[in-house]
Amino acid sequence: MTMQQAKICKGCWQQMHVPVPLHGVLSVPFRAVGIRPSKMNPNTCTICESMFTTVMRARKVTIDATVMFADLRGYTSLSQALPADAISRLLDTFYDDCADAIWEQDGLLNKTIGDAVMAVFNFPIKWPDHARRAVLAAREIQRRWTEGRNALAQEFGVGTAELGVGIGIHSGELSFGEFGRSHRDLTAIGTVVNTASRAQTAASPGEILVTEAVHQRAGSDFPDSTPKPYQLKGFETPIALYAA
Numbered sequence: 001m002t003m004q005q006a007k008i009c010k011g012c013w014q015q016m017h018v019p020v021p022l023h024g025v026l027s028v029p030f031r032a033v034g035i036r037p038s039k040m041n042p043n044t045c046t047i048c049e050s051m052f053t054t055v056m057r058a059r060k061v062t063i064d065a066t067v068m069f070a071d072l073r074g075y076t077s078l079s080q081a082l083p084a085d086a087i088s089r090l091l092d093t094f095y096d097d098c099a100d101a102i103w104e105q106d107g108l109l110n111k112t113i114g115d116a117v118m119a120v121f122n123f124p125i126k127w128p129d130h131a132r133r134a135v136l137a138a139r140e141i142q143r144r145w146t147e148g149r150n151a152l153a154q155e156f157g158v159g160t161a162e163l164g165v166g167i168g169i170h171s172g173e174l175s176f177g178e179f180g181r182s183h184r185d186l187t188a189i190g191t192v193v194n195t196a197s198r199a200q201t202a203a204s205p206g207e208i209l210v211t212e213a214v215h216q217r218a219g220s221d222f223p224d225s226t227p228k229p230y231q232l233k234g235f236e237t238p239i240a241l242y243a244a
């Protein structure tokens with residue numbers, strides 16, 4: 001991992017000005033009581049992950065955030081053609097590329113779902129420019145993947161075009177918290193999440209598609225700002241998406 005590791009939890013420092021050591025000898029007493037680096041963002045801690053339950057005493061919170069879905073195209077057909085160890089290396093590389101790019105922008109790698117990842121920006125580390133940060137992370141995922149996939153494609157004897165990443169991004173209010181009773185899942189739900197997921201489905205391999213909301217917030221970062229209408233599954237009317 002190339003990313004600079006934070007010594008103290010960035011979330012706890014930003015929200016409460018409490019230094020929570022994440023690594024080394026100072027972190028030992030914290031680890032003893034279960035406070036350790038979050039798996040969703042190693043620069044934050046497990047307290048931050050569920051800050052709303054411990055501090056706010058709520059099972060979920062409504063937050064303004066940006067959601068990004070990135071999906072590895074061609075994975076399903078490749079997984080039938082390639083041996084299992086090759087497939088797991090392919091996914092490892094993809095997940096690592098996504099994780100580094102998301103964490104560099106202080107985002108939360110909330111879920112890995114088969115060949116896709118879901119990230120949330122603006123929780124627990126808050127940034128007013130979270131939409132822009134999601135776009136920067138998406139571009140970095142594309143850059144890293146394009147760089148690394150050539151070697152993988154050569155090794156597996158497939159064309160690089162078969163190994164592209166499609167990304168969708170949307171911003172707005174969503175519900176973040178613990179859902180489910182028997183199996184508790186810490187995640188985001190709501191229309192914003194569904195729309196980001198649908199935008200990802202519409203993206204071609206190598207493409208990043210963002211909604212009007214993202215474009216409005218991060219517009220100055222878009223060289224070409226002409227939207228195209230997309231008919232997304234579950235939406236009655238076409239919605240405008242911008243290539244980032």
Ligand SMILES: [Zn+2]
Binds near residue numbers: 011012045049
């Ligand atoms: Zn923390």
